[in-house]
Amino acid sequence: MSLLELAGVTAGYGAFTALWDVALRVERGEAVAVVGPNGAGKTTLLRVISGVLPMRTGTLTFDGAALAGHPAHDIVAHGIAHVPEGRRLFPMLSVADNLKMGAYLPTARARYRESLERVYALFPVLAERPAQRAGSLSGGEQQMLAIGRALMSRPRLILLDEPSMGLAPVMVLRLFDLIRRIRAEGYTILVVEQNVRQVLKLVDRAYLLEVGRIKMEGRAAELAEQDFVRKAYVGL
């Protein structure tokens, strides 16, 4: 049984339907990417999985539990951490307090010290400035803090929404290296990215989402070879 399984998911905002009959699965230990043009519904897909946006129809199964219709705070408790678009840090709180909030769940709170050490080991730049306000960090540091905060909840699946957005090219490469290290630690990852070329090197499988529908699915290496994807998104 897959760790995460979506079937027949339809969702949208008001009269607008952003996702049509989407099916997707993520296996334990796997890294999966969802790629596609702007406005394809990638962010909406992650928002539906984390419960921020309720789905209209469809099923969401995580580790055997049916979670469709559950509120966001309950979905986190089941082990899905969402690093949202634009990072959504608490700008007036310190780095340390942002990480503390990541461990808000009772189960995570009990292992707070241990989680903090792991996150600081992964992102030494955060360990150097625990008292700094999150809003005053650089873009790259903010993204690291957002990922670190998600790791504090001890998730079994991490949703990453456009982690490279707004970062300098050098920082993008560093960030992808960091995501690779997180993967190596055994975390399961579902990532949405504009930076198709980089992300296909990082993941095992990928889905192509276009105007709210899954158009293609396959091994990352194979997908990168597909003429259509290559021309449209990879730009080779």
Next chain:
Amino acid sequence: MIDPIFLVEAALNGILLGGILALLALGLNLIFGVIDIVWIAYVDLVMLCMYLVYYLVQVYGWPVGLGALASIALGALLGIGVHLTIITPILGSAPINQLLATGGLLFFLQSFATFLWTTDHKSVRLSLPSFEIAGIFVPFTRLIPFAISIVAVVGLYLFLTRTFVGTAIRAVSQDREAMALMGANPQRIYIVTSAVGGLMAGLAGALLIFQYSVHPFFGGQFGPLTFMICVLGGLGNMVGAFVASFIMSEIISLAGVIWSTEMGYVIAFVVFIVMIFARPGGILARRG
């Protein structure tokens, strides 16, 4: 010319009053900062708590400390009750509807109090001694409430900065959806916030009843002043509200000695109006 000793005494009285004003302003500001709704009837909840202490202590002869604890408990319960019955249904409504709803509660509470207890002024008089420093008399009936207020403000500060729940309250005020992604149920955070805000009202009521008499329109006496302090400090800005409490209490107290109490309020409101234009974001807001 006024004897300088009177000015020193007035300044001291201003500080003593500022402590209780800070309690009121911080309670109201906390709720506004987190839930984004101004409880117009906040000081009317204080009024209910004052009546409770009056009846428990003056009429039924409870010890003062026990009456104060009951007042704090009532305040917290009222806070939760107001949130669940009045605020929750209007959370997503237009701001004008939210003002009307909490304003409606104000009229309800005033009429309710008039109906139950008439418009008589009721007070609890404690005979505590004063002590004298360099010719200035400081009554314990004002010093003790001030000390308790400061302890409560420090306690609130520690709660908001040192505990998981307190930090979560600050986090929700910055990004509600992100805090839900951390696993916090926003409604539960709102209830805790309302309980803490109500608790501050209950404590303020327990301290005020020993200095002021309570009547159904007590809210009109301290309500506008409390809003003014919150706006002056910057709505939602806790440090600003704390500082503004003492600025306002000093103005009222000093002008009260130099001219009259009424003039004190006039000057306080003029300062407020000028500051609204000069620093609309509050005294501690960053420029630009």
